[in-house]
Amino acid sequence: xxxxxxxxxxxxxxxxxxxxxxxxxxxxxxxxxxxxxxxxxxxxxxxxxxxxxxxxxxxxxxxxxxxxxxxxxxxxxxxxxxxxxxxxxxxxxxxxxxxxxxxxxxxxxxxxx
Amino acid sequence: xxxxxxxxxxxxxxxxxxxxxxxxxxxxxxxxxxxxxxxxxxxxxxxxxxxxxxxxxxxxxxxxxxxxxxxxxxxxxxxxxxxxxxxxxxxxxxxxxxxxxxxxxxxxxxx
Numbered sequence: 001x002x003x004x005x006x007x008x009x010x011x012x013x014x015x016x017x018x019x020x021x022x023x024x025x026x027x028x029x030x031x032x033x034x035x036x037x038x039x040x041x042x043x044x045x046x047x048x049x050x051x052x053x054x055x056x057x058x059x060x061x062x063x064x065x066x067x068x069x070x071x072x073x074x075x076x077x078x079x080x081x082x083x084x085x086x087x088x089x090x091x092x093x094x095x096x097x098x099x100x101x102x103x104x105x106x107x108x109x110x111x112x113x
Numbered sequence: 114x115x116x117x118x119x120x121x122x123x124x125x126x127x128x129x130x131x132x133x134x135x136x137x138x139x140x141x142x143x144x145x146x147x148x149x150x151x152x153x154x155x156x157x158x159x160x161x162x163x164x165x166x167x168x169x170x171x172x173x174x175x176x177x178x179x180x181x182x183x184x185x186x187x188x189x190x191x192x193x194x195x196x197x198x199x200x201x202x203x204x205x206x207x208x209x210x211x212x213x214x215x216x217x218x219x220x221x222x223x224x
Binding site for chain 2: 058
């Protein structure tokens with residue numbers, strides 16, 4: 001098992017463009033989380049899935065953000081009409097059933113210019 | 114909302130010294146986790162704590178779950194250069210799946 005995998009590692013986009021990130025969790029983990037981290041801060045929760053169901057969304061997740069996990073395996077996070085304030089590291093994590101220990105991927109660093 | 118206050122924000126130490134950092138919460142948590150993050154990478158889980166008063170070690174790292182369930186600390190003994198990084202505490206309360214993170218402690222080691 002190679003751990004949580006995120007793609008791409010880096011993304012530079014122009015303001016107003018749409019971007020999509022992918023996360024592949026650890027294979028036996030049924031819970032998948034998205035966090036956002038800005039410089040000098042700890043990660044902030046965005047949303048999480050249990051299998052294919054999206055069970056919680058943070059108020060940080062504006063209507064320009066959408067996350068999916070259609071088959072309960074990989075997940076995508078899409079940001080529409082990107083703004084400069086969206087520039088951050090987007091982290092994906094997964095955890096095993098009934099376990100709070102979350103294992104993180106290497107993140108996708110988004111820069112909006 | 115829940116907030117975690119982590120201190121100190123940064124530490125500059127000599128190789129071989131012991132390190133201590135702590136985290137306090139405005140509310141009770143039933144799980145405390147400690148992570149380490151290096152530049153450009155995601156956080157790596159170091160230690161997980163599940164019971165008030167629990168003391169857990171992982172090599173040179175030792176962490177404790179505070180009796181009040183509102184705090185936790187992490188100690189690193191005999192620091193080495195590869196300990197450099199940012200250490201984050203994270204907690205979750207009963208029934209919640211999300212983690213709340215502290216602001217991090219940046220550790221710098223002078224050889």
